[in-house]
Amino acid sequence: MSLALKDIAFSPTRFILTVLGVGFLITASIGMVGIYRGIVDDAMLLVEKVGADLWIVQGGRQGPFSEGSSVRADLDQRVAGVAGVTSARRFLQVSQQFDAPDGVGQMRAAIVGLDYPKDEGNWIDLVAGRSIATGHFEAIADETIGLALGDVVRLNHDDYTIVGITRQMVDLSGDGILFVTINDAMEIAQRRSSEEVLLTRAVMDDAGPEAALSPAANKVAAVLATVDPAADIAAVRASIAAWGDVNVMSRADQRDLLLNQRLWRLRVQILAFTGVLLIVMTIVISLIIYMMTLEKLHQIAMLKLMGARNSLITGMIAQQSAAISFLAFGVGIGLAKLIFPLFPRRVVMAPDDITYLFIAVAVIAACASLIGISRAMRVRAQEVLA
Amino acid sequence: MSATIHVENARKHYQSGDTTVRALDGVTIEARPGELIGIMGASGSGKSTMLLIAGLLEPPTEGEVFFRGERVSCPGADLDRLRAFRRRNIGFVFQKANLIPFLSAIENVALALKIDDVPKRAAHDYAEALLVELGLGHRVDNRPARLSGGEQQRVAIARALANDPPLLLADEPTAALDSVRSRHVMELFRTIADVRGASILVVTHDPRSVDLFDRVYEFSDGKIVATSRRTAPEALAAH
Numbered sequence: 001m002s003l004a005l006k007d008i009a010f011s012p013t014r015f016i017l018t019v020l021g022v023g024f025l026i027t028a029s030i031g032m033v034g035i036y037r038g039i040v041d042d043a044m045l046l047v048e049k050v051g052a053d054l055w056i057v058q059g060g061r062q063g064p065f066s067e068g069s070s071v072r073a074d075l076d077q078r079v080a081g082v083a084g085v086t087s088a089r090r091f092l093q094v095s096q097q098f099d100a101p102d103g104v105g106q107m108r109a110a111i112v113g114l115d116y117p118k119d120e121g122n123w124i125d126l127v128a129g130r131s132i133a134t135g136h137f138e139a140i141a142d143e144t145i146g147l148a149l150g151d152v153v154r155l156n157h158d159d160y161t162i163v164g165i166t167r168q169m170v171d172l173s174g175d176g177i178l179f180v181t182i183n184d185a186m187e188i189a190q191r192r193s194s195e196e197v198l199l200t201r202a203v204m205d206d207a208g209p210e211a212a213l214s215p216a217a218n219k220v221a222a223v224l225a226t227v228d229p230a231a232d233i234a235a236v237r238a239s240i241a242a243w244g245d246v247n248v249m250s251r252a253d254q255r256d257l258l259l260n261q262r263l264w265r266l267r268v269q270i271l272a273f274t275g276v277l278l279i280v281m282t283i284v285i286s287l288i289i290y291m292m293t294l295e296k297l298h299q300i301a302m303l304k305l306m307g308a309r310n311s312l313i314t315g316m317i318a319q320q321s322a323a324i325s326f327l328a329f330g331v332g333i334g335l336a337k338l339i340f341p342l343f344p345r346r347v348v349m350a351p352d353d354i355t356y357l358f359i360a361v362a363v364i365a366a367c368a369s370l371i372g373i374s375r376a377m378r379v380r381a382q383e384v385l386a
Numbered sequence: 387m388s389a390t391i392h393v394e395n396a397r398k399h400y401q402s403g404d405t406t407v408r409a410l411d412g413v414t415i416e417a418r419p420g421e422l423i424g425i426m427g428a429s430g431s432g433k434s435t436m437l438l439i440a441g442l443l444e445p446p447t448e449g450e451v452f453f454r455g456e457r458v459s460c461p462g463a464d465l466d467r468l469r470a471f472r473r474r475n476i477g478f479v480f481q482k483a484n485l486i487p488f489l490s491a492i493e494n495v496a497l498a499l500k501i502d503d504v505p506k507r508a509a510h511d512y513a514e515a516l517l518v519e520l521g522l523g524h525r526v527d528n529r530p531a532r533l534s535g536g537e538q539q540r541v542a543i544a545r546a547l548a549n550d551p552p553l554l555l556a557d558e559p560t561a562a563l564d565s566v567r568s569r570h571v572m573e574l575f576r577t578i579a580d581v582r583g584a585s586i587l588v589v590t591h592d593p594r595s596v597d598l599f600d601r602v603y604e605f606s607d608g609k610i611v612a613t614s615r616r617t618a619p620e621a622l623a624a625h
Contacts, residue, residue: 003486010488010529302484305443306545307473308501381469382443384484385434385557 003312004319007296018288019327025281026332027339029357032274034340034347036267041348043172043263046112047254049123052089052224054237055249062249064093064221065172066257071246073186073218076115082239084231089115090220092185095175101151109145109178110171111155113185113220121179129164135181140164142176144344155180156188172262174345182220189219278360286368289321293372297379304381313376318369325365329358388455389416390552390585391440396449398435398608409435410446411608417585419552422576424596425589427605433589434557436605440587441476441555442468454552473502477546477584481558483538485530491517491541492526498548516544520574536567543574547582554578554586565594572598 008015047065055064056071056079063069079088092113100107114121114132121131124140129149132138139160141147151162160180169177180188225240227233233250241248249257259267293300300313333354340347398410410432417423425433438444439451442458442465451459453475459465485494495513500506517526520540530538539559546554556575560568572588572595579586579600588599596602604612 003489006493007488298484299486302486303501304469305472305478306498306501307469307471309469312501380443381472382438384478384480385438 002319003316004323007316007320008323015324018324019331022281022285022288022324022328023331023335025277025284026329026357026361027335029274029277029281030332030336030349030354031340031343031347032270032277033353033357034336034349035345036270036274037348037350037353038346039172039263039266039270040259042168042170042174042346043258044255045169046093046171046177047251047258049169050091050224051123051226052091053227053233053251054225054240055091055251055254056088056223056225056240056246057221057249059245059247061247062253062257064091065254066262069221070219071221071223073220075220075246076223078243079223079225079240082225082236084228084233084236085225086228087118087226089119089224090182091115091222091224092182092189092220093171094185094189095171095173096155096178096188098153098155101147101153107145107147107153108175109141110173110175111178111180111185111188113182114179116181116183124164124166124169124179126164127167129162131164132179132181133163136184137161138163138180139184140166140179142166142169142178144168144170144174144176145178147178155184156190158184158187160184168346170346172258186218186220278364281361282364282367285321285325285364286371288324289317289368289372290375292320293317293375297376298384300376300379301381301383304379305384310377314369314373317372317376318366321365321369321372325361325368329361389418389452390454391587392416392452392455393436393440393446394450394452396436396439396446396451398432398439398444399447408608410439412449413605413608413610414449415440415587415603415610417553417587419583419585420579421600422579422586422588422598424599424602425587425605426591426593426596426602431605432608433605435608437555437557437587437589440553441478442472473498474549475551475553477549477551477554479539479542479546479554479556479559481561483530483535483542485538485541485545487530490527490529491522491533491537491544494530494541495544495548498545502549513544513548516547517541520544535562536570539563539567539571540574543571543578547578547584550582552584554584556586556588556590558589558591560590560592560595568592569595 056075057063057069058071061067061069073090076088076090079085090113094111096111097106097108116132116135121140132140137158137160139162141162143165147153147162149162149165152159171177227236237248240246303313336349393413393415396410396413400407400409413436425436427433439446442451445459445461445463445465447461450457458468458471486497489497492510492513495516496509499509499512514526517523520543522537522540525533525537533541560571563571575586575588576598578584602614603610
């Protein structure tokens with residue numbers, strides 16, 4: 001006969017509500033950690049997926065994610081000529097707001113240029129459709145943008161047909177990525193209003209034809225170099241850096257910049273909030289167990305009067321604490337799996353994080369039990385007469 | 387035959403601010419096997435304190451407690467270590483039945499046996515037999531909330547008897563019951579004393595059952611002011 005289970009069965013509604021309440025707290029904790037992981041994963045997505053060993057960006061800058069970067073569009077040819085470089089691809093990313101295909105409302109995407117045909121986007125995980133197969137006016141869209149295969153969207157002055165769909169390919173801010181060819185991306189990046197064109201034409205008379213071009217014309221954000229595994233990457237990096245007009249960054253540099261500078265405050269904030277949630281959870285579970293113990297003080301005194309060993313009393317409290325905590329953990333996981341896919345940003349439930357959270361919940365349950373047990377141990381048998 | 391319980395010259399003094407409260411002031415009582423002893427007196431006369439000391443729940447400030455001739459309590463005694471002794475030798479019944487609300491009648495009784503490491507099946511069977519013996523055969527699976535006050539008190543008595551203790555202590559067991567049920571409970575104690583040979587100390591205000599007691603101690607201001615035997619219950623009933 002388990003006294004803990006008998007007590008739970010005696011008032012199941014209260015127990016279920018308690019488990020649900022603690023379960024929601026655990027869901028919130030999973031969510032906070034998951035959002036953190038999601039933001040980090042999203043930030044790292046392009047850096048990791050695109051597979052470049054070196055990022056050649058504007059000199060004196062640490063772009064293209066942490067700072068703006070703009071290099072000449074033909075820089076890739078210079079990079080490709082460096083000994084040890086096996087391929088050089090141009091990279092450009094611009095955020096764009098555009099009209100939805102049905103004309104109702106607007107959509108937002110991070111437009112990333114693929115250096116087609118050198119880069120056909122084979123590293124992009126498609127869930128539907130195909131990769132880009134022509135030099136212009138085809139696009140691969142992430143499903144979070146809200147576009148479907150065959151949709152046509154107007155970007156700058158051209159129409160683009162969606163030929164492929166990806167899942168969970170978003171930029172740092174959570175905007176879905178729309179892949180187009182690098183030439184199309186450069187065209188989209190230099191979008192100008194008619195008034196701006198007229199003004200630059202007026203300037204053209206005084207300043208020559210170059211002034212009519214957008215500042216973004218013939219520019220890309222970076223050149224991505226893949227280095228021969230047999231080559232000395234440090235030597236390759238040094239020889240490119242020696243040009244002086246560019247800055248060379250490794251994949252690890254990009255990762256470090258994103259995590260420890262660009263996202264630092266956000267990471268600390270989310271982790272701090274997760275800490276606060278864990279403290280709240282500890283207090284709530286402890287309070288629940290303590291109150292449950294207080295309600296049973298008379299019965300505990302009676303058990304002591306009957307000569308019950310302390311192990312029976314501590315077992316009852318610990319079992320109830322464990323039942324609440326571990327069932328709530330299960331409920332928390334279930335709710336998280338149910339709710340988080342509906343969230344606008346990715347919530348990553350990493351097995352390691354879930355394991356750590358389980359350990360945290362077990363420790364919290366143990367602490368809560370100790371508080372209840374310590375109160376129960378102070379009860380004297382003669383309090384039955386009180 | 388030695389007394390089951392013998393409390394010798396027990397004093398219990400409490401400090402309340404600057405005042406010393408003499409809850410018990412040199413009391414000696416004893417109960418032999420098969421005796422039903424009444425302890426009567428006004429509120430604050432020391433009856434319940436006497437029960438706490440006899441039940442090994444409080445040590446006396448002075449005096450000693452002997453159980454079957456062996457000293458078990460004295461001033462400063464660590465009574466918590468006597469938990470197992472209490473479990474096997476003393477049964478308690480109170481004004482309130484103090485049943486565990488989430489256990490059925492049979493589980494409440496069986497719990498006392500399981501605490502004493504009696505196997506589950508045997509504990510269950512004996513608990514059922516006890517409840518049947520006390521006229522609760524039809525209520526074994528009911529939780530306390532579904533039982534009347536008298537039935538709850540009988541379950542509490544069954545629980546107190548579960549380990550077949552030689553000593554039963556009852557503190558105002560009939561205070562919450564009407565006169566008919568009070569009489570039934572007191573008669574039950576009488577039967578238990580006669581049949582099982584247990585010593586039973588009953589603290590009560592109720593003079594209507596004094597005819598059932600073998601001996602009655604009258605308490606006042608922490609002292610025994612009168613002792614009467616079964617042969618003369620009328621005098622005490624008039625108190």
